[in-house]
Amino acid sequence: MAGIRVLTLTADGVQTHAVAEVGALLAPPGALVWVDIPECTEEAISLLTDVLGCHPPAVRDCMQRNRVPRVRIYPHQQLLIMHGPERGPSGHVHYLELDQIIGDKYVVTVHGPINPALSPEVALRETDGARRRLESGRLKPDSPYELAYAITSSLIHRLETFIEEVTTDVWHLEQRVTGGHMGNPEEFLEELFQARHG
Numbered sequence: 001m002a003g004i005r006v007l008t009l010t011a012d013g014v015q016t017h018a019v020a021e022v023g024a025l026l027a028p029p030g031a032l033v034w035v036d037i038p039e040c041t042e043e044a045i046s047l048l049t050d051v052l053g054c055h056p057p058a059v060r061d062c063m064q065r066n067r068v069p070r071v072r073i074y075p076h077q078q079l080l081i082m083h084g085p086e087r088g089p090s091g092h093v094h095y096l097e098l099d100q101i102i103g104d105k106y107v108v109t110v111h112g113p114i115n116p117a118l119s120p121e122v123a124l125r126e127t128d129g130a131r132r133r134l135e136s137g138r139l140k141p142d143s144p145y146e147l148a149y150a151i152t153s154s155l156i157h158r159l160e161t162f163i164e165e166v167t168t169d170v171w172h173l174e175q176r177v178t179g180g181h182m183g184n185p186e187e188f189l190e191e192l193f194q195a196r197h198g
Contacts, residue, residue, distance in 0.1 A: 100148050
């Protein structure tokens, strides 16, 4: 999995930096820094705690799997815990966690923990998409909140698409039931189970 990515966003564009530079990057007035953490390693925990001064409960939430989305408001920071769905085999749905810590000059995105059955690229889809839009100039946030909104909007779009797909599956099953065209009963029950699971 890729390492921690640190970006600064200015009127001149996007620049990539080393993790060790984060403290200095936040010093100038008007700084806007994005730190994307693919997995909450010891290096990431040190960055969150020692450099960014994140609140211990926020760091703990970034380290563990959270079952439900949440919003936590701390002095100088907000924590958003969100989930995006990813279809697995046999109707199984994986929930990909994406946590955001939003400060006055930065956004930190923390992915996971990620199920080993999924590729890291799937978990990084929204943040990679936002990064590409930044680099191309299509996304030009003026504040950490605008950047967080763009990332959150991508995740919501994925959720909407997923719900539309599942709804379509259910609709087709209902049509087969009402039309009396269920086919093989065992296969149909398996399809019903997968739709229910989704």
